[in-house]
Amino acid sequence: MLIGPRDDTRELEQLQSDVMDVTQAMLALPIRLPRTRFYRGLQARKRIMDALRQEISTRRENGLKLDHRDDFLQTLLLKSHMDSPEEALTDEQILDNILTLIIAGQVTTATAITWMVKYLGDNTDLQEKLRSVQLDLASKHNDAPLTLQHLNTMDYAYKTVKESLRMATIVSWFPRVALKDCQVAGFHIKKDWLVNVDARSIHYDPTIYDSPTVFDPSRFNDDMKPYSFLAFGAGSRTCLGMNLAKIMMLIFLHRLVTNFRFQL
Numbered sequence: 708m709l710i711g712p713r714d715d716t717r718e719l720e721q722l723q724s725d726v727m728d729v730t731q732a733m734l735a736l737p738i739r740l741p742r743t744r745f746y747r748g749l750q751a752r753k754r755i756m757d758a759l760r761q762e763i764s765t766r767r768e769n770g771l772k773l774d775h776r777d778d779f780l781q782t783l784l785l786k787s788h789m790d791s792p793e794e795a796l797t798d799e800q801i802l803d804n805i806l807t808l809i810i811a812g813q814v815t816t817a818t819a820i821t822w823m824v825k826y827l828g829d830n831t832d833l834q835e836k837l838r839s840v841q842l843d844l845a846s847k848h849n850d851a852p853l854t855l856q857h858l859n860t861m862d863y864a865y866k867t868v869k870e871s872l873r874m875a876t877i878v879s880w881f882p883r884v885a886l887k888d889c890q891v892a893g894f895h896i897k898k899d900w901l902v903n904v905d906a907r908s909i910h911y912d913p914t915i916y917d918s919p920t921v922f923d924p925s926r927f928n929d930d931m932k933p934y935s936f937l938a939f940g941a942g943s944r945t946c947l948g949m950n951l952a953k954i955m956m957l958i959f960l961h962r963l964v965t966n967f968r969f970q971l
């Protein structure tokens with residue numbers, strides 16, 4: 708989707724391991740010494756950028772318009788090719804955009820799906836209920852390939868996705884800098900203070916969610932308090948890939964429960 712399918716398995720494995728190293732470095736102490744997690748992340752980032760640079764130059768050599776790839780890198784390249792020089796993205800900006808989307812979208816979604824499988828494996832009664840709803844939907848759709856319209860009818864599955872995201876809280880906190888003195892819920896916050904929004908604590912707050920440690924998709928039958936569900940953040944920095952992630956999780960869930968029965 709971002710840079711098209713990779714033909715070379717070794718290249719793909721290297722990319723996956725590099726993405727993992729960059730992700731882990733983001734949570735490491737910033738010590739630039741060989742063998743540290745941070746240093747490994749920097750090296751991995753450089754390898755990813757070099758590989759992407761190589762990909763860009765190959766596509767340019769092949770002639771962008773003749774190279775009929777249907778992925779995000781191609782879209783950015785074609786756009787920068789057609790834009791006026793002042794508006795066009797530089798290669799470095801294109802590379803940064805692709806790397807951001809790989810890092811922000813890959814491990815988050817994979818981790819969210821893994822937790823969803825675990826919660827359903829632990830709660831086989833809910834899994835059974837979901838299976839029956841999804842099989843019923845599949846038969847109504849005559850087992851046709853899934854479309855957005857189909858996904859929009861998957862109410863219980865969507866609540867299962869949300870409940871998994873609440874309990875797993877993949878991005879646990881969002882660091883911010885206060886731009887001016889302000890008050891939040893009676894607390895005085897001074898300009899330049901570092902503030903952490905603790906999404907996990909909100910997701911497990913019993914005054915917001917009844918029995919917060921219980922996996923219960925039906926809790927989302929009721930209207931929610933504003934800012935009580937922060938799996939994708941909130942406000943102007945809300946996750947850019949939120950809808951894509953929800954779609955990927957829904958499709959995975961549908962395929963999983965309509966084909967397998969599992970327990971952990």
Ligand code: HEM
Nearest residue numbers: 811812815816819877878881938939940944946947948952
């Ligand atoms: C289940 C999967 C995902 C979760 C839980 C998730 C979570 C988040 C959260 C909490 C933020 C806000 C961070 C903050 O406010 O500091 C965020 C931002 C972002 N996410 Fe996601 N994300 C997911 C999937 C994706 C995907 C699939 C993509 C793209 C392909 C993506 C791209 C981004 C980008 C670009 C931002 C930064 C937005 C900005 O700062 O303007 N995410 N994500």
